[in-house]
Amino acid sequence: MASTTLPVAHFDASPPAIDLASPRSAILALDLGTTTGWAMQLAGGQMESGTTSFRPSRYDGGGMRYLRFRGWLDGIAVDCAGIAAIYFEEVRGHIGTDAAHLYGGFLATLTAWCELRNIPYEGVPVGSIKRHVTGKGNADKQAVIAAVRARGFRPGDDNEADAIAILLWAIETRGGVR
Numbered sequence: 001m002a003s004t005t006l007p008v009a010h011f012d013a014s015p016p017a018i019d020l021a022s023p024r025s026a027i028l029a030l031d032l033g034t035t036t037g038w039a040m041q042l043a044g045g046q047m048e049s050g051t052t053s054f055r056p057s058r059y060d061g062g063g064m065r066y067l068r069f070r071g072w073l074d075g076i077a078v079d080c081a082g083i084a085a086i087y088f089e090e091v092r093g094h095i096g097t098d099a100a101h102l103y104g105g106f107l108a109t110l111t112a113w114c115e116l117r118n119i120p121y122e123g124v125p126v127g128s129i130k131r132h133v134t135g136k137g138n139a140d141k142q143a144v145i146a147a148v149r150a151r152g153f154r155p156g157d158d159n160e161a162d163a164i165a166i167l168l169w170a171i172e173t174r175g176g177v178r
Contacts (some may be wrong), residue, residue: 069093
């Protein structure tokens with residue numbers, strides 16, 4: 001049997017620097033999950049936010065939610081003419097095994113998607129996000145929602161409020177530099 005040499009993809013192992021002044025137009029913040037909260041600052045400074053559901057239908061295979069998530073990311077990137085950086089809530093502990101598996105799937109999909117497109121990404125610890133927006137690292141969901149509302153936003157739920165808080169952290173700390 002003859003051997004076949006397959007092409008090998010070579011990736012630069014060093015992560016790209018996060019440049020908030022990139023010609024790519026948007027900064028995207030995500031609260032990953034079946035109901036993913038998102039918030040984005042566009043090139044002109046305007047902010048948009050919302051939630052999107054990746055709940056599977058009864059006929060979906062196990063990977064369909066991740067394929068829909070990847071397609072959603074593609075759509076966001078096209079709609080805003082490019083993404084300069086993505087920030088997401090870095091969860092270190094989950095209440096249940098299913099939640100941990102789902103988060104891991106979304107995280108793997110997101111990071112692979114970013115790597116393929118050379119988009120910088122950064123996980124932000126939950127306590128850092130809460131401390132930044134509320135002044136208290138162990139604030140509950142209602143406190144985060146209230147803090148985001150006090151800044152003039154109208155989140156529909158805690159997922160959207162978390163995404164807005166992540167975006168505020170990214171903008172106000174310049175990605176953790178300040």
